[in-house]
Amino acid sequence: MESAEQDVLPFWIFILNSPAIMDGWHETEIRVRYAETDKMGIVHHANYLIWFEAGRSDLCRAKGFSYKEMEENDNALMVVAESYVRYKSPAYYEDVLSVRTRVAEIRSRSIRFIYEIVRPTDEVLLAEGETLHLVTDTSKRVRQIPDSYKELLTVDDRDMAQAFPANQAPS
Numbered sequence: 758m759e760s761a762e763q764d765v766l767p768f769w770i771f772i773l774n775s776p777a778i779m780d781g782w783h784e785t786e787i788r789v790r791y792a793e794t795d796k797m798g799i800v801h802h803a804n805y806l807i808w809f810e811a812g813r814s815d816l817c818r819a820k821g822f823s824y825k826e827m828e829e830n831d832n833a834l835m836v837v838a839e840s841y842v843r844y845k846s847p848a849y850y851e852d853v854l855s856v857r858t859r860v861a862e863i864r865s866r867s868i869r870f871i872y873e874i875v876r877p878t879d880e881v882l883l884a885e886g887e888t889l890h891l892v893t894d895t896s897k898r899v900r901q902i903p904d905s906y907k908e909l910l911t912v913d914d915r916d917m918a919q920a921f922p923a924n925q926a927p928s
Contacts, residue, residue, distance in 0.1 A: 783816040783819055783857070784857055784858075785855070785856040787808050787853070787854045787856055788854075791850055793850075798849050798850045800847065800849070809840075809856070809888060812857070813888070816858045816859070832900075834892065834894070834895065835868065835892055836890060840888045841887050842884055843884065845885065846881050846882065848876065848883050854875065855874070857872065860911070863907055865901050866891060866901055868889075868902065868910065870888050871887045872886050
């Protein structure tokens with residue numbers, strides 16, 4: 758008989774079959790700083806959420822916008838409503854890590870990001886997780902995600918790289 762823990766899967770596992778899933782991961786390189794470790798030289802667990810934020814911010818910039826632009830231009834703030842981290846293996850001082858981030862789900866008023874943190878030197882998965890963000894206005898009222906950001910977040914980077922500029926045929 759299997760344990761109950763093996764029967765419980767993270768919510769994002771079920772989202773991966775959703776049509777709004779991006780195939781590719783955005784990667785952000787992080788080097789573990791001394792201040793991020795404990796007395797044993799192991800990364801403190803809270804840093805993984807900070808690294809998730811770094812990966813998420815980099816993904817948004819790679820897609821063509823920043824949090825600051827969303828706030829200033831469209832009165833749209835991405836508020837963290839849920840976060841989840843599963844720790845698999847420790848990271849240590851001076852490790853170079855890859856934070857892999859992708860959009861798992863976009864709904865009318867929320868966005869779910871999923872993450873993997875990997876040590877590329879040995880390809881060990883150190884942590885995986887997700888964050889759910891509600892979009893609010895500056896008065897903290899939940900609002901719809903502006904269509905322009907939905908479009909930017911759902912464009913597959915591979916499609917963008919292969920696409921021709923508007924009104925230009927292949928030569």
